[in-house]
Each structure stands twice: as C-alpha cells, then as structure tokens.
Amino acid sequence: MRLALLPLLLLAACADPAAQHLGGFGDPVRGAALSAPWWLADTSRLAGNPAQAARAAVQLEVVADALRTDPRYRHEASGPALQATGQGVAELRQAIGISPAAPPASVIAALRDAALALDQGRPARAEAALTGADFPLGPQATLARLATLPRLPRVAEAAAAAYAEIRRLDGTARSS
Numbered sequence: 001m002r003l004a005l006l007p008l009l010l011l012a013a014c015a016d017p018a019a020q021h022l023g024g025f026g027d028p029v030r031g032a033a034l035s036a037p038w039w040l041a042d043t044s045r046l047a048g049n050p051a052q053a054a055r056a057a058v059q060l061e062v063v064a065d066a067l068r069t070d071p072r073y074r075h076e077a078s079g080p081a082l083q084a085t086g087q088g089v090a091e092l093r094q095a096i097g098i099s100p101a102a103p104p105a106s107v108i109a110a111l112r113d114a115a116l117a118l119d120q121g122r123p124a125r126a127e128a129a130l131t132g133a134d135f136p137l138g139p140q141a142t143l144a145r146l147a148t149l150p151r152l153p154r155v156a157e158a159a160a161a162a163y164a165e166i167r168r169l170d171g172t173a174r175s176s
Contacts, residue, residue, distance in 0.1 A: 028062065029062060029063060029066040029070065029072075029073065029166075030166050030170075032058075032059040032060075032062040032063045032162070033059075033063045033162040033163055033165065033166035034163060034166060035059060036059050036060060036063060036158070036159035036160075036162045036163055037159045037160055037163050039052075039055070039056035039059055039159070040056055040059065040060060040088075040152075040155050040156060040158070040159035041156050041159055041160070042151055042156065043056065043092075043095075043149040043150065043151060043152045043155055043156075044149060044150055044151040046146075046149050047147065047148055047149060048147060049147070050114075050115075050118055050126075050143050050146035050147040051114075051115040051116075051118035051119050052115070053096075053146040053147070053149050054111040054112070054114050054115040054118070054146055055111070055112070055115045057092055057096060057107075057111050057146075058108050058111050058112055058115075059159075060085065060088055060089055060092055060155065060158055060159065060162070061089060061104050061107055061108050061111070062104075062108060063085055063162040064085035064086060064088065064089045064104070064158070064162075065104040065105075065108075067081060067082055067085055067162075067165065068082060068086075073169070076169060077165060077169075078165060078168070080161065081161045081162065081164070081165035084154075084157050084158045084160075084161035084162075085158045085161060085162055086158075087154045087157070087158060088152075088154050088155045088156075088157060088158020088159065088161075089158070090154070091152050091153075091154035091155050091158075092152060092154075092155050093107075095145060095149060095150065095152055095155075096142060096145050096146060096149075097135060097136065097137035097141055097142045097145050098134060098135060098142075099133060099134050099135070099136055102133075102134035103134075106134055107134055110129045110130055110132075110134060110135070111129075113125075113126075113129035114126040114129040114130050114143070114146075117129060123143075126139070126143060127139035127140065127143065130142045130143065
C-alpha cells in the first residue's frame with residue numbers, strides 16, 4: 001500500500017500548489033499559502049534544484065499579489081501579512097535577480113515556464129523564459145542564482161505570514 005502512494009507523493013512534491021492545488025479544484029492562492037512554509041522556510045534547501053526554486057518563488061509571488069489585489073482577499077488581508085509578504089517578495093526578487101518593478105503576472109509566467117523547461121531537460125527554453133527587462137541579470141545569471149539560493153529570512157517570515165493569514169481567514173469564514 002505504501003509503495004502505491006509513492007508516485008503520488010513524488011508528483012505532489014514537484015507540483016505547483018498555486019496552479020494545481022487539490023488537483024486544480026482548490027483555491028490556488030490557498031494552496032500556495034499553505035505550502036509556502038514547506039518550500040520557503042529555508043530556501044537554501046532548494047540549492048541545486050533551480051526548477052523547484054522557481055516554483056517556490058511562484059508560490060510567494062502568487063500569495064503576495066493575491067493578498068494585495070484579489071477581491072477575495074484584499075479587503076480582509078491584515079497589514080502585517082501584506083507587509084511580510086511584500087518584504088519577502090522584495091528579498092526573493094533581489095536574490096534571484098528579478099526587477100523590483102516587474103509585474104507579478106509576468107514573473108509568475110516566466111518562472112513557471114522556466115521550471116517546466118528545466119523539468120523537461122530543455123535549458124535553452126528555460127533561458128528563453130528568463131529574458132527581458134524583468135530579469136536584468138540575464139537568463140544564465142538568473143538560473144545560477146535559482147540554483148544557489150541562500151537562506152532568506154524575510155522570505156521565511158513571508159511564508160509563515162502567508163500561512164497564518166490564510167488560516168486566520170479560514171477561521172473568520174467559518175465563524176461568520
């Protein structure tokens with residue numbers, strides 16, 4: 001029985017909760033927030049895995065953007081959660097080499113494309129995804145930084161804040 005679950009666990013380990021939470025039936029923002037501490041508490045654990053580092057960055061971008069702009073969250077998101085996720089995004093973007101002014105949607109799309117290309121063994125396609133003004137260091141430097149992320153304390157705090165905020169909002173929804 002345990003061996004039968006192994007392929008599912010491996011698939012879940014590489015999944016993008018912001019895109020495929022509960023197989024696509026769940027709220028992707030909630031999925032990203034609830035998985036954020038696992039992926040982002042210690043970003044140095046992602047060393048050597050630029051595809052997973054890119055997916056982890058997507059998680060934080062998705063949550064931070066949703067807390068600020070999504071009508072479902074923006075009216076109830078707390079100030080501390082907004083501040084923590086904003087600081088986490090800023091620190092992660094600096095570490096990876098992403099422009100602070102880059103629109104979240106284009107960063108998310110580029111990082112997802114790069115991760116998929118790396119998973120498929122297509123490094124040239126990954127580099128192509130990470131070109132343009134949003135990635136001022138260039139694709140090779142961006143991939144190198146994704147492969148060697150250090151521990152990022154603001155990112156860890158942002159992951160914890162995102163998790164706590166979604167749990168708080170879950171509790172608020174239940175009590176209404």
